[in-house]
Amino acid sequence: MPACDLGSPPHGCRCGAHQITPACPVDCLRAVMPAAAFNPLARASGAPFSPPATAGDVAGLYQRHQLSQIRGLGIRRHREISHGLQLAGLISAGSPPGPDAAGSQPAARA
Numbered sequence: 283m284p285a286c287d288l289g290s291p292p293h294g295c296r297c298g299a300h301q302i303t304p305a306c307p308v309d310c311l312r313a314v315m316p317a318a319a320f321n322p323l324a325r326a327s328g329a330p331f332s333p334p335a336t337a338g339d340v341a342g343l344y345q346r347h348q349l350s351q352i353r354g355l356g357i358r359r360h361r362e363i364s365h366g367l368q369l370a371g372l373i374s375a376g377s378p379p380g381p382d383a384a385g386s387q388p389a390a391r392a
């Protein structure tokens with residue numbers, strides 16, 4: 283019986299980790315985001331960079347605001363991905379998505 287329940291969703295990869303780590307293959311992120319967000323993300327369709335190989339790569343793309351360069355990832359998918367990355371503990375909650383992260387503009391448009 284696993285004694286460590288850290289609140290992360292279980293995932294069924296072969297990496298052997300209970301928690302999704304940056305070293306996990308990108309497939310592990312299927313556990314924390316809908317396929318509609320995961321699939322274009324994993325393929326990096328139309329993006330000027332190679333598809334992410336690991337969960338850490340995805341976190342990096344997110345933090346560098348490169349997700350918006352992937353075709354098919356709108357605001358909603360963006361949110362699903364950021365939520366998944368937060369669930370997995372790969373980014374901290376409150377990391378603002380979008381290219382205007384450095385600014386202090388409140389994106390209060392719901």
Ligand SMILES: [Zn+2]
Pocket residue numbers: 293295296297298299301302303306307310
């Ligand atoms: Zn894994």
